[in-house]
Amino acid sequence: MKFSNDSGKRWVPKVMAGGIQLKSSEEIEAMYRANQVVAECLQRIGEAVKPGVTTADLDVIGHEVLKKHGAKSAFLGYPNPSGGKAFPATVCTSVNDEIVHGIPSRATVLKDGDIVSCDFGVILDGWVGDSAVTFPVGEVSENAKRLLDVTRRSLAAAIEQVRVGNRLGDVSHAVQEVAEAEGFGVVTDFVGHGVGRKMHEPPQVPNVGRPGTGVRLQAGMVLAIEPMINEGTPDVRTLADGWTAVTFDHKLSAHFEHSVAVTSEGPRVLSAWS
Numbered sequence: 623m624k625f626s627n628d629s630g631k632r633w634v635p636k637v638m639a640g641g642i643q644l645k646s647s648e649e650i651e652a653m654y655r656a657n658q659v660v661a662e663c664l665q666r667i668g669e670a671v672k673p674g675v676t677t678a679d680l681d682v683i684g685h686e687v688l689k690k691h692g693a694k695s696a697f698l699g700y701p702n703p704s705g706g707k708a709f710p711a712t713v714c715t716s717v718n719d720e721i722v723h724g725i726p727s728r729a730t731v732l733k734d735g736d737i738v739s740c741d742f743g744v745i746l747d748g749w750v751g752d753s754a755v756t757f758p759v760g761e762v763s764e765n766a767k768r769l770l771d772v773t774r775r776s777l778a779a780a781i782e783q784v785r786v787g788n789r790l791g792d793v794s795h796a797v798q799e800v801a802e803a804e805g806f807g808v809v810t811d812f813v814g815h816g817v818g819r820k821m822h823e824p825p826q827v828p829n830v831g832r833p834g835t836g837v838r839l840q841a842g843m844v845l846a847i848e849p850m851i852n853e854g855t856p857d858v859r860t861l862a863d864g865w866t867a868v869t870f871d872h873k874l875s876a877h878f879e880h881s882v883a884v885t886s887e888g889p890r891v892l893s894a895w896s
């Protein structure tokens with residue numbers, strides 16, 4: 623699908639109601655390239671995750687991949703919305719009961735049976751890529767396996783709804799339906815988002831919703847869909863570091879995220895692993 627700003631030298635965003643920016647096919651290609659840097663990093667992190675590795679080691683991989691591609695981190699130095707210190711790393715590493723925004727540390731040594739959620743974001747040629755995966759460390763419990771499987775499936779079900787003419791509520795509901803059918807808690811304190819020149823653009827993409835409600839999807843929208851699913855209740859608390867969100871009941875939490883373009887041919891997962 624072609625848009626009026628496909629060939630322009632100056633970037634003129636095509637903006638629909640609610641401030642949602644539609645991307646041209648060229649712009650979606652540029653976002654694909656940014657997201658493929660993210661995918662490469664997450665793949666490398668997945669290969670590195672094992673007992674004895676620290677979360678700081680995973681951040682080193684983030685720095686290496688950024689350098690290799692001449693990309694900038696979308697996370698490093700990101701301002702804290704509640705006024706604390708800026709985010710100090712290139713990867714968010716959230717272990718076990720940590721939901722999102724965990725800070726890599728040499729003191730956090732991964733051990734057999736842990737799960738670690740890794741979220742990575744880059745800026746390449748002015749476009750943001752954003753994706754996340756939760757990895758098992760060594761041999762994990764049956765419940766942890768089920769949580770990872772259900773969270774991955776809830777994202778896949780949501781992506782399946784990313785079609786022209788569907789509504790945002792269809793996407794949100796797909797996550798909720800898969801997770802709640804398994805008795806898991808869907809986090810509502812954090813949401814997915816539109817993505818483009820900025821990491822967080824309208825619309826917000828909640829992980830709960832009613833089918834047939836909300837913004838109607840149009841070709842050129844790009845959504846970062848990111849279910850955060852808890853083994854127990856959806857309740858959240860933030861640690862004293864001002865960033866790390868943990869489950870209130872200290873049960874496990876998993877997080878998977880893809881950046882997905884709405885196209886006339888259906889969903890295009892820009893951050894898919896090649």
Ligand code: MG
Pocket residue numbers: 741742743752753754848879
């Ligand atoms: Mg992310």
Ligand code: MG
Pocket residue numbers: 752753814815846848879
């Ligand atoms: Mg995101």
